[in-house]
Amino acid sequence: MSDTTAHAEPELIQLLTPEGELTPHPDYPLAVGAGEIRDLYRDLVLVRRVDSEAVSLQRQGELGLWASLLGQEAAQIGSGRALRAHDMVFPSYREHGVAWCRDVEPKSLLSLFRGVTNGGWDPKEHNFHLYSIVIASQVLHATGYAMGVQRDGALGEDGTAVIAYFGDGATSQGDTNEAFNFAAVNHAPVVFFCQNNQWAISEPSAHQVGAPIYRRAQGFGFLGVRVDGNDVLACLAVTRAALDHAREGNGPTLVEAFTYRMGAHTTNDDPSRYRSSSELDEWKAKDPILRLRRHLEKEGLADEAFFAAVDAEADRVGESVRAECRSLPDPGPLEIFDHVYAEPNVHIDRQRSEFADYLASFEGAGAEGGR
Secondary structure, three states, X not given: OOHHHHOOOOOOEOOEOOOOOEOOOOOOOOOXXXXXXXXXXXXXXXXXXXXXXXXXHHHOOOOOOOOOOOOOHHHHHHHHOXXXXXXXXXXXXXXXXXXXXXXXXXXXXXXXXXXXXXXXXXXXXXXXXXXOOOOOHHHHHHHHHHHHHHHOOOOOOOOOOEEEEEEHHHHHOHHHHHHHHHHHHHOOOEEEEEEEOOEEOOEEHHHOOOOOHHHHHHXXXXXXXXXXXXXXXXXXXXXXXHHHHHHOOOOOEEEEEEOOOOOOOOOOOOHHHOOOHHHHHHHHOOOHHHHHHHXXXXXXXXXXXXXXXXXXXXXXXXXXXXXXXXXXOOOOOOHHHOOOOOOOOHHHHHHHHHHHHHHHOOOOHHHHHOO
């Protein structure tokens, strides 16, 4: 292999330029009407508002932590809107946009980060699994679920596909690579969706990988593609194609959505300590919301009244998020034992009883201490 070949820039699937120009891609045709594009814009704006409100709530002490998706909205909304109702999603902990697409209410996400629930929603109701804090564990879970779908014969044109979301840092975990191998040899109907936001907390991609992430798929024997993660239309087209590829029995695909985390890793992080402001400014110019708005304006697909209506709706969503967060009830101390297992368990019953006795031991302690 020549040096030119070895260091060639990877192909980046893009339909919408940062200036809002639409250029069809021969391998990923996308037929979308003006109404659907406006709906995607609305999704992007409202999800960003939910995210910004959550960051503010954490700063005010209402949430223990929050993992912001700022800058990654297009990757999540584009891929999320490519899903069919019966497809199954395995998220990490930052997929608030995908949760929005699966009709998981923002207050359910907030309840988890507020610490009033260990889950927050019913995975079966939304076909959206619980958030996974353990890095890359969900990638193996998704592969196992996809192998079950395959063995149940739930494939075909109207069948079920599975998608796993993870970040660039998770590709350094053994779980991810084991999942790739299992999925490849079993031809599992799963899409591996990597949001490469270029920073694994404070570790840049250049210190993690020696080649573009999507190329790893070739080594495991399946398809890999890199898409512009700030282009909601490209993310929709590529993910839809990958899901169809999976449900038709053709095996897995690795989608690397090349994007940028414009905020902090979490609200406990200070990105100014490890990255430059000029880098952030460069990516602000590629903002996924601004890009789609430019397209809508250039093509005359939306007027100022539409944009004003979306902004007004975002204000209402913000008010709702704040009110619902502060009204979330604190759980009773014994509720932590309620959903450990699906069925009654003698060991959990014993632990619940022991903890109840421990709590009861404090009753009246203050009065006795004052005598």
